[in-house]
Amino acid sequence: MPGLKHEKLCLAPVAGVDEAGRGPLAGPVVAAAVILPAKGIPRGLDDSKKLSAAERARLHARLMDCATVGIGICEAEEIDMLNIYWATMKAMTLAVEALGCPPGHVLVDGNRLPRWTYQATAIVGGDGISMSIAAASIVAKHTRDTIMIAHAESYPHYGWHSNKGYGAPEHLRALREHGPCPLHRRSFAPVAQAAQPQEISVLPF
Numbered sequence: 001m002p003g004l005k006h007e008k009l010c011l012a013p014v015a016g017v018d019e020a021g022r023g024p025l026a027g028p029v030v031a032a033a034v035i036l037p038a039k040g041i042p043r044g045l046d047d048s049k050k051l052s053a054a055e056r057a058r059l060h061a062r063l064m065d066c067a068t069v070g071i072g073i074c075e076a077e078e079i080d081m082l083n084i085y086w087a088t089m090k091a092m093t094l095a096v097e098a099l100g101c102p103p104g105h106v107l108v109d110g111n112r113l114p115r116w117t118y119q120a121t122a123i124v125g126g127d128g129i130s131m132s133i134a135a136a137s138i139v140a141k142h143t144r145d146t147i148m149i150a151h152a153e154s155y156p157h158y159g160w161h162s163n164k165g166y167g168a169p170e171h172l173r174a175l176r177e178h179g180p181c182p183l184h185r186r187s188f189a190p191v192a193q194a195a196q197p198q199e200i201s202v203l204p205f
Helices: 052-066 077-082 083-097 131-154 169-178 189-195
Strands: 014-020 028-034 068-075 105-109 120-123
Touching: 014 083, 052 131, 068 077, 068 083, 068 131, 077 105, 083 131, 083 189, 105 131, 105 169, 169 189
Parallel strands: 014 105, 105 120
Antiparallel strands: 014 028, 028 068
8 A cells, every 4th residue: 555655755845747648549647646634644545556537536535625736738749749758758747747835755656757957766667656646646537537528428339428538449539430539649550540441342243
């Protein structure tokens, strides 16, 4: 379970940062930065992938009430322009800037850091080790899921209510049948392939 071991070694305030949505074929990549309160940290913080949607929603609501939260979003068009790696780094930077106060240290899930001036540490598997990063993973995941569920109302073919833009069979089938929409990442291979004009073979009588 995540703890505060890493936070206690850093200059306060400590922000945890994580992202959601690097792998999907559609929608944004979302990053969150969270500075937990000194007291009253919600119970149950963990890697967002280990929690149910209902549990993430509950913890997201608690964190928005008690913590300092920043969110950064890069949409599909920007992902195609920058590539997913640099779009993720930008979303993380935007999330930290959105905190409204400069952190003393930033703990980032993963093995890479954005090009920024903050004192920071990358922690592989950080969302299962650090409470601050776990909190950020919950906020990022819940925020992105909410965005994709809303987009599903406008683009119902792709099954985003359930797959959230990932390459599930239902999504891939809809891509083949209907082609990509403006929210798809054209630089991702399955989307690029679906956007290609299909050759129609005409058999002689």
